[in-house]
Amino acid sequence: MKRLTVLLISIILILSGCSESADSGQNFSPPPDFQPLNEIVDGRRNIYLIVKNLDSSYWDVMIQGAKDGGDDFDCNVYYSGTYSETEWEAHEQLMDKAAEAGADAILLAPNDSVKLSGKIDEIYGNGIHIVLLDTIANTDSYDICYMTDNLMAGQQAAEEMINLLKKGGVSENESAQIGMQVGAASSQTISERLAGFIQYWSRHAPEKWEIIPDIKCNNGYLDEAIVCAEELLEYPDLRGVFGTNNSSTIGFAKIIKEHGRKDIAVVGFDYSEEMAELINDGEYMASTMLQKQYYMSYTGIETALKLIDGEEAPVKFADMGVVAVNKDTIDQPEVQEALRHN
Amino acid sequence: MGKEKYIDSPKEISGKVSFIRMLIIYIIICGAGVAVLLISFNGLIKNQDRMLTEDICSLVTEKMNSSISYMTGSVENMAAGLSAQGHDDLRELYGILSQDNIGSGYVSMGFIDDEDNIYASGTELNEFEKWGLLDVAKLADPVSISPPYRSGKTGQPVFTMFANYTYGGGKHGYLFLTYPLKEIQNMAYTESLTDDAEIWLMEAASDNIIQCAGSNKYSIGSWNNALLEIRKNIDSGYQDDYSEWKSKMDSGISTANITYKIGSETYTQVYSKINFMYGWYVVVRIPSSSLSSAIQQFRVSVLLFLIIYFMATVIMFAVFHKRETEEKKVLANLSVHDPLTSALNRRAFDFTAEQYVEKSSKNEAALLFIDVDFFKQVNDKFGHEAGDRILVGFSAALKEIFGESSYISRYGGDEFVLLVRNGDKDKVSGMIELLREKAKSVKPCDNAEEYGDFTLTFSCGAAMFPNDADDLKGLESCADDALYTVKKNGRNGYGWYRK
Incomplete structure (x- = not known):
């Protein structure tokens, strides 16, 4: 009888007491400390640059732009960042550290447009100038944003795709499928490029040229990007692939080259070795949208100093534009200038 | 006349449906009842959620559309008012009004004349070029709305409303006002x-x-694509429903709804066409759980109550059962045993012995009829209490010697009957001899002076099964005959039945 009673009471306690405890532990790597980019001179303004990825040629170019800006406009520049573009919490820590270190301005390429908005509000509210680079945040609490208008860049990428296919002899009456893959699905940059591409496509592409609804997501990892690219090759009428970011584009370029698929157009972002190979080969249909990240940070330093001196930003949002690099444009001066800083 | 059925042994009681079986049946019935209740409850909630979310989604879309219509109405009225004032020079008018903005929530305004000249700031002129806003203006009938785009002036997503405008004595142009997308958020x-x-x-x-x-205020204004943001996440079983929902939108049907699941969550999603924003729709999605959370809490409370109630009844049954079992044990004991000596009573002995005899056709057994000698004299001489003591002591001696292998019964008064199982004559005779020795130690009282030279003796008649008789009545008769002979020969002895 006692055992029965204990059993029943235990069941009641289990039923009434069951609850899941949420695990709110940190799951990001602590970011490295800020390092000086140029010679630190007492009395000069201190500007802190926070980038998304310290292990990327794209962000190396942006860091170089900030260094050159610091040298040319006479200020101290420090930099740090993360090794994964999803670690927005690490960006919060870096912003706090920069503020504690006495930053006059922070140049920030936010890892997450949405989740970092609260911290940006807080830092900007404390009187520190904020210049956003590459990616805008969903808040008004910043001075100016230098970036690619990704919606427009996506549209330009779609225009490139249509041009490549037409030049490649794909008829408007012919069925053609376009495969796409994205990096981190939560990135506003990538979402806007995707939206821009599809928007332009829906208005200008021939009716029989369709986008494959299954948009692949590689979470920013190259090995996943390659798997996604392989999967898309199985579509029978695949005639074009669009990579919304560097890893997606490299994944496509690698697979197209590996399979020798000169009948499939590759349009992507950033100038990687893999895309350069396709473009320089001359036989492949390939075009990549080159951002002007060097000038984002270089101009960002110049503007930050003006802001510190009390000037107002001319606009809140400055589209730096993109240039399309393909076998026809690669020798153009504007493209060469963009490539020089890549 | 039918034979009346008596429960003659506790074993018969335990042979009925046991408490544990009844408990299991009770648990199964209660469990099934709770399951039926929960299924009905869940079905009710689900149905209610679906209807409510559909209604709420429709209301929100209507609210959004009404608010946008209010905005377009304001732009239209403003254009009509300015048209009525009959301005000739749009550049001059723009110069005056642009100094005077911002009003009614818009971030900038301007004009387009009949030659497509745009009167706006430099940043806005770039945006006209970039986003093809002139083409949108020409759709105004009497109003049109641009798709959202990012404003250079504010850095935030905006949309521009165009309204037909008449100036300079009948020239046709457009007035435009640019609003932050957050205006729509506020409406929503x-x-x-x-x-x-x-x-x-x-x-x-x-x-x-x-x-x-x-839920996140910072996600407002984010661009995405429904293929990635919504469709990719929907469970595969609802993909066809989604395609049907989307095809209704593509074919221009002004509103439609859909219910689908993403993981364990059910969503209701409704779209409604936006007036003057051609090709665009407002889409509202609500998870069913948002409505049913209160009902679900109620369901958990009901469930908890039922479980506690159910367990309380089980505990109550168990307690009652325990008490009843103990009472039955006492009653059963009283109905089977002689209360004085704890030996079986006559009825119990007859029942048990008969069962044994019926089932053991091969094994030998002995039936003994024993009378305590001169018991009446003990009573008369030492009193009834002493008599009882003799009976209890003698019964204890019987149990000590025959207990393991016999059914021992007090038939009444000083008369005992035993059935010795699996016993041959020699073995039983030996046991009787032992009993005779043992009986000598049974005294009517503790005081030796009082009982003096009292020695307890008994007379015993015995019969063997199956040699003397093969049923209980026959055996009893034989043993009785043997006892009679022993008594006739002067008592204090034993004898076997002789045919």
């Missing part, structure tokens, strides 16, 4: 559903979506 705001309702603007042709409201 519904306090009771702040954390649950998601509202997007969606372009049918591209599947592009712009978030206008959601």
